[in-house]
Amino acid sequence: MxxxxxxxxxxxxxxxxxxxxxxxxxxxxxxxxxxxxxxxxxxxxxxxxxxxxxxxxxxxxxxxxxxEKPIQYILGKSYFYSMEFMVNEHTLIPRPETEELVSMIIEDNKTHPRPLRILDIGTGSGCIPISLAKHLTHAELYAIDISKDAIKLAKENAMKNQVVVRFGEIDILKASLLSNLFTKVDQFEVIVSNPPYVRELEKATMKNNVLKYEPQSALYVSDENPLLFYEQITKLAACHLKTNGRLYFEINQYLGDQTKDLVINAGFKEVEVIKDTFGNDRMLSAVR
Structure with missing residues (x-):
């Protein structure tokens, strides 16, 4: 033909x-x-x-x-922050909104003196820490995920994009502390996470290419406790962020105020919800 x-x-x-x-x-x-x-x-x-x-x-x-299988899964790759990433059924397809989160972190920390240790929680394909490593060349990048398969692919993506990221496998919901996960490192200047935040009730608004193919555990939370991951990560950040260290989240656009209150109540300051290009509450930044 x-x-x-x-x-x-x-x-x-x-x-x-x-x-x-x-x-x-x-x-x-x-x-x-x-x-x-x-x-x-x-x-x-x-x-x-x-x-x-x-x-x-x-x-x-x-x-x-x-x-309705996503083209990124068909080709086995996606593009994020002008870089190519391998993706598969164990990882979410990187979103443009997450690029905005990465841009904000780079802008906030480009003049940060060494050490600049950054931890990404729930790394998936590794697109966040790999992009940060590429553009904050003075930073040390660390990343964790519950999925062994996701970590394997993230390591391959780090090699493909020629950056150094240290990866660890852990169930964040069962972790009381992150000590002993990385040798001699348990305090960070920056912690970032794009955790599961789509409520079950929001499935009706989502397309089949997401519902049928992307990993459910990386997307959805219960309607009863939609901020489960934010609560746990904020607790861990309170222990593992250095004084004046920064916490960054990608958030559910419908839960901006609730997420902000959660972080404020955990003792963080300068808590701010930032809108994405589409005018939706999408990112949160805070200072320890």
Whole structure:
């Protein structure tokens, strides 16, 4: 099959599921990975005949997209803060809102003197600590997650992006302290977390590509106790942040005031909720 014919088939079969521009983006990404073609080259190379293995990949990708599987999982990679990250079913797909959180941390700490030890709690693919390590070159980065599979992938992403991050596996909800997790380090200048925060009641507003494919444990919390992770992480931060150290959260847009009150009641100061590009309460920063 020729590339131009495949493109027509691709758009036709996805027409009822995705806007045309989104289908075009999917097709361009697959062409770039499988054929090494940039978007402007696809039309020029329309008469190119695909090899059998290339055609099989396109057909499988098309079938997966029709089942609403995220393109990032199909390709096994995603882009975050101008870097490429491997992703799989054990990790969330990095979001643009989290890039805003990373930008804020970089801006706040770019002139921070050494030592600048930063801990990311619930690291997933490692996109937060790896991005921080790349742009805060004087910092020491540490990251933890409950998932052994996520930690394995995060380590590969750190190597791929040529930064040093020390990883640890721990169930944060069962941890009373983080001592002994990292040799000779149990105090940090910065702690950051993007923990699970989507309530069960919010599932009705979410798309199937998230509901069916992304790891449930990294997304959802009960309606009865939606700030469970924030409460535990704030307690740990009170023990493991140095005086005047900073705590950063990505938060549920509907629970900004409640999250702020929780952090204030834990004894933190300068607690601030920050809106994202879309005008939603999305980030919180506080000082120990």
């Amino acid at each position: 020729k590339l131009a014919e495949l493109k027509l088939q691709f758009f036709k079969e996805l027409a009822n599921l995705y806007p045309k521009e989104e289908s075009r983006t999917f097709f361009n990404w697959i062409c770039q990975q499988q054929l090494g073609l940039k978007p402007f080259e696809i039309s020029v190379k329309g008469e190119q005949t695909l090899k059998d293995e290339q055609l099989r990949f396109f057909e499988k990708a098309l079938a997966d997209l029709k089942l």
